[in-house]
Amino acid sequence: MLTPEDKDLLAKKGISEQQIIEQLACFEKGFPFLKLDAAASIDKGIMAPAESEMKEYLEAWDTYKQGEKTIVKFVPASGAASRMFKNLFEFLGADYEAPKTDFEKKFFDHIHGFAFYNDLNAACLDNTGKNIDALIAEKNYKPVVANLLEAVGLNYGALPKGLLKFHRYADGVRTPLEEHLVEGALYAAGKTGKVNVHFTVSTEHRELFKRLVDEKVATYAQKYGVEFNVSFSEQKPSTDTIAADMANNPFRDKNGNLLFRPGGHGALIENLNDVDADVVFVKNIDNVVPDSFKCSTVIFKKVIAGVLVSLQERIFKYLELIDSGKYSHDQVEEMIHFLQEELYVKNPETKLLEDAELILYIKSKLNRPLRVCGMVKNVGEPGGGPFLAVNPDGTVSLQILESSQIDLKDPEKKAMFEK
16 A cells, blocks of 8 residues: 555656556566577677678778767766675674685785775774784784775775776776776767767765766876766666565565665666767776776777677668668568578568568668677676577567576576576
8 A cells, every 4th residue: 555655755756656566566476587599609690700800890980980970988887886895894794803715815915906005005094093014914904994895984885886996007096987988088989089978877976976077087088189078867766666575565664665776777778768879888887997908898899889880881771772662572682681690680470471561570670779799708607698589579689688587497598598
C-alpha cells in the first residue's frame, strides 16, 4: 500500500505506481534468460582486420574528423571506489594488526609506488604526527590505511574512482578523469580542435568533478593544442529500482520511507540518448592506462571509429537507394548480403519475403544507431562477452551479454559462455 508521501516521492523521481508493481513482479517471477544462437568468434561476427585494413580504417576516421561532425567522448564516471578497497576495509576491521594476507603484504610492500603516496604521507603526518615510513617501522599499519580510506584522511573509500590519483608521471600525477581528457585529445578532436567530453556523475560528487576539471582543463588544452568542452549529467532517478523485503513488499528505512537503489550502467542509456552527436565514444571512467600504453589504445579506438564510419557510409547509401525507390533485385540481394555478412544480422525468414516486404525489413534493420565494440580474448576474467542472440522478432544479431542473462545450468549455454 502506497502512502501519500510515497506517491509524492514517486512523482519526484518520475516513477509510476505501475512501474513499482512491475518491478516487484519481476523480483517474484525472475527474468527470462536470452536465447542464444552461438558464442561470437572470429568465424562468427568478430572482425580481426589485417594491418592493411587497419590502415584504411585509420585513414577513414582521420578523413571523417575533418568534416563538420560532432564527436563526443561519453564516460560513465559515477562508480564508487569502495569496491577497489574491499581488502583494505577488511584489514581495518580485522582482529590482527600486521598485514597477513598476500594482498595486505603487497599493498605495504609497494606503498611508495602509488600515485597517491605523497598525499597519504602528508595526511599521516597531519593526523598522527608521523610519516608512513615511521608508522610502518613501528608496525603501526592501520593508521596508514585509515588515512587512505576515511574522511579524516584522503577519504578514498567514499570517493568516486574518477577522482582518485591513479598514475604518476615525472611532471605530476593524474586521475582517471584527467586520463580521459588526454585520450579525448588524442583521438576525438574534431576539425576545429574541439574535444567534447561528457561525464555521468553522482549528484553528491558533481561539484568535486567540476572543480577538478576547472583546475586541470587549461593545462591539458595547452599541452595537446585542443579546446575542451566538458559537460556533466547525472543518472536519472526514474531509472531507480524499488528495494524489497523477503516477502517481496517495498522495503522501508527506519523512518518509514521507501528505499530505492540506482540502476547499473545500463540505466545510462537515457543519458546517452540525450547526447546530440554524430559519433560517441563510450568508455568507463576506470578503464584507463598511463601514457606508456596509450599508443595501442589510441590506435584501436581510431580503428573502431573507422569501422563505424565506413559501415555507416554504406548504410546511408543503401537507405538513400531505398528512399529513391529505384533499386534492382541485385541491389536488394547486395543489401541483404551486407546485413548478414558485415553487420551479422540474420533472419531465417528472409527467403520467404517478397521484394517489397524485404525492403521494409532491410530499412528497419539499417535505419537505427550503429555500435562497434572492441573485443578482448576470453581468459577467464569475470564479466560479459559477445554472443549471437535471438531477438524478439526472431532475428539473430550480435550482442554483449552478462552472465546473468545466460542460463548457465544449461550445459550447451555454459559451453558457449566459456568460449
